[in-house]
Amino acid sequence: MAHLVEELGLDDFDFFAWDARGHGKSPGARGDAPSFSACVKDIQYFINHIQENYGIIPENIAIVAQSVGAVLAATWVHDYAPKIRALCLASPAFDIKLYVPFAKTGLSVLSKLKGNFFVTSYVKSKMLTHDEVRAKSYDEDPEIARAISVRMLLGLYDASKRIVENAENIYVPTQVLSSGADFVVYQQPQRKFYDKLPHPLKEFHTLDGFYHDTLGEKNREIALSKIRRFITQCFSSPYQAPDVLNADKIGASLAVAEDLSTPLPKNSIKNIFWELTKKNLKIGSYFSQGLKIGEETGYDSGSTLDFVYRNQSESSNILGKIIDRQYLNAIGWRGIRVRKQNIEFLLKKYSEILQKKRKPLRILDIASGHGRYVLDAVATLSKRPDSILLRDYSELNVQAGLKLIQERNLSDIANFSTGNAFDTESLASIKPKVTLAIVSGLYELFSDNDLLRQSLDGLNKAMLKDGYLIYTGQVWHPQQEFIARALTSHRQGDAWVMRLRSQAEMDALVEQAGFKKIDQCIDEYGIFTVSVAQKI
Numbered sequence: 001m002a003h004l005v006e007e008l009g010l011d012d013f014d015f016f017a018w019d020a021r022g023h024g025k026s027p028g029a030r031g032d033a034p035s036f037s038a039c040v041k042d043i044q045y046f047i048n049h050i051q052e053n054y055g056i057i058p059e060n061i062a063i064v065a066q067s068v069g070a071v072l073a074a075t076w077v078h079d080y081a082p083k084i085r086a087l088c089l090a091s092p093a094f095d096i097k098l099y100v101p102f103a104k105t106g107l108s109v110l111s112k113l114k115g116n117f118f119v120t121s122y123v124k125s126k127m128l129t130h131d132e133v134r135a136k137s138y139d140e141d142p143e144i145a146r147a148i149s150v151r152m153l154l155g156l157y158d159a160s161k162r163i164v165e166n167a168e169n170i171y172v173p174t175q176v177l178s179s180g181a182d183f184v185v186y187q188q189p190q191r192k193f194y195d196k197l198p199h200p201l202k203e204f205h206t207l208d209g210f211y212h213d214t215l216g217e218k219n220r221e222i223a224l225s226k227i228r229r230f231i232t233q234c235f236s237s238p239y240q241a242p243d244v245l246n247a248d249k250i251g252a253s254l255a256v257a258e259d260l261s262t263p264l265p266k267n268s269i270k271n272i273f274w275e276l277t278k279k280n281l282k283i284g285s286y287f288s289q290g291l292k293i294g295e296e297t298g299y300d301s302g303s304t305l306d307f308v309y310r311n312q313s314e315s316s317n318i319l320g321k322i323i324d325r326q327y328l329n330a331i332g333w334r335g336i337r338v339r340k341q342n343i344e345f346l347l348k349k350y351s352e353i354l355q356k357k358r359k360p361l362r363i364l365d366i367a368s369g370h371g372r373y374v375l376d377a378v379a380t381l382s383k384r385p386d387s388i389l390l391r392d393y394s395e396l397n398v399q400a401g402l403k404l405i406q407e408r409n410l411s412d413i414a415n416f417s418t419g420n421a422f423d424t425e426s427l428a429s430i431k432p433k434v435t436l437a438i439v440s441g442l443y444e445l446f447s448d449n450d451l452l453r454q455s456l457d458g459l460n461k462a463m464l465k466d467g468y469l470i471y472t473g474q475v476w477h478p479q480q481e482f483i484a485r486a487l488t489s490h491r492q493g494d495a496w497v498m499r500l501r502s503q504a505e506m507d508a509l510v511e512q513a514g515f516k517k518i519d520q521c522i523d524e525y526g527i528f529t530v531s532v533a534q535k536i
Contacts, residue, residue, distance in 0.1 A: 427458025
């Protein structure tokens with residue numbers, strides 16, 4: 001990519017580039033990483049580094065990325081919702097041409113049997129570019145890794161599928177350059193991705209005759225001139241934040257939720273299928289403790305979440321134990337447990353920052369369930385908090401939480417009370433003012449943004465200046481229809497229909513309430529985010 005610094009001709013811009021872990025000068029096994037999502041988070045850390053060390057805010061940053069790097073960049077923009085000025089993607093590798101029948105399926109099976117292993121790339125330099133000098137440098141460059149780990153390759157496929165399907169959550173001016181004679185990746189997913197982008201400032205260009213190395217092709221000035229113009233125009237006017245605050249009233253996420261809320265025709269095959277699914281869950285609840293809790297209290301209840309956190313087959317019979325394990329291994333529940341880990345990590349991180357600054361550590365959770373994740377995180381702190389206040393609407397959850405507080409010997413600093421998480425005045429009246437507040441798994445259950453505004457306004461008033469807010473989001477879910485059609489909510493047994501909020505929407509609501517986002521984590525499946533914002 002180094003040649004782009006001169007060839008793009010953007011002389012008023014600073015350029016920054018990074019080697020992904022496992023590549024170039026970066027550490028790690030060549031072509032490998034702990035996960036694809038770890039590399040996505042590396043981009044966030046890199047942007048943080050640029051901001052902290054060079055004073056360049058995201059609103060003044062444009063991203064140029066190619067191939068796998070383009071998928072990483074698109075995933076980052078989708079999952080972390082950075083306020084960047086422009087995104088230029090060259091030949092994004094949303095779907096690699098493996099040429100071997102059932103290659104992906106075979107690799108998935110082998111990875112389960114063998115664990116992680118490496119696959120050597122079939123790509124030759126002559127398949128990448130018509131530029132003979134550049135092709136020769138590719139063949140002779142000792143820093144280029146020829147192999148990629150299977151976990152990275154499969155992670156690339158999973159992320160690509162998710163991002164292409166949910167590109168409507170990318171609210172950034174985006175340009176896609178597609179190579180017309182690409183031997184390495186398919187063009188169709190690139191076009192599908194582009195078609196779903198919601199931002200009015202978007203472009204798709206097919207570069208006839210270009211091989212996969214779009215930005216290193218012999219006639220690359222054709223591509224570079226388009227990037228130069230696009231970036232220049234995006235910087236010709238001030239940054240404009242996306243208008244997403246009314247996504248609960250109009251837009252793609254609302255349309256999906258409405259469709260899932262609409263009853264199916266009674267005698268349709270689809271309706272019969274989901275009715276049978278619900279009956280099977282009901283029958284299973286006579287054997288499985290996990291399903292029993294879900295059927296009795298709702299699959300989104302605090303009791304269900306506490307069972308998921310415990311992650312143990314608790315049924316007394318063999319069939320129940322098998323059902324429990326299958327239930328607990330569902331991708332959504334795996335993501336929930338990662339969310340718990342991320343909450344604990346960020347709670348510990350910002351608790352220690354407050355204590356290091358000699359500020360009081362007063363913790364508040366406004367919808368705690370049983371409060372297990374807060375109390376587990378507190379147990380890892382080197383110094384006890386000054387106070388812990390847990391609240392929940394359910395008396396059942398309050399009593400279970402009080403029992404946990406007693407078991408942890410925290411009764412002298414912790415309390416659990418009944419409270420409405422959407423009552424602005426009730427939250428605002430909390431004394432003394434808190435320095436670290438948590439909202440976990442609550443806002444995802446309610447489509448109405450006005451409810452969130454009430455809650456966030458109350459939280460702002462309950463918090464000291466410079467205090468931290470940890471909040472969760474749900475940007476995607478692979479089982480959204482199953483949950484809506486088959487599972488019940490804690491709210492009077494209604495269907496559990498979720499409206500998925502983009503990270504951009506969730507961050508905008510938090511910002512509107514007087515907070516500034518400063519940190520974020522997301523599980524490797526791309527489902528649950530945990531973010532941190534500071535009261536400003």
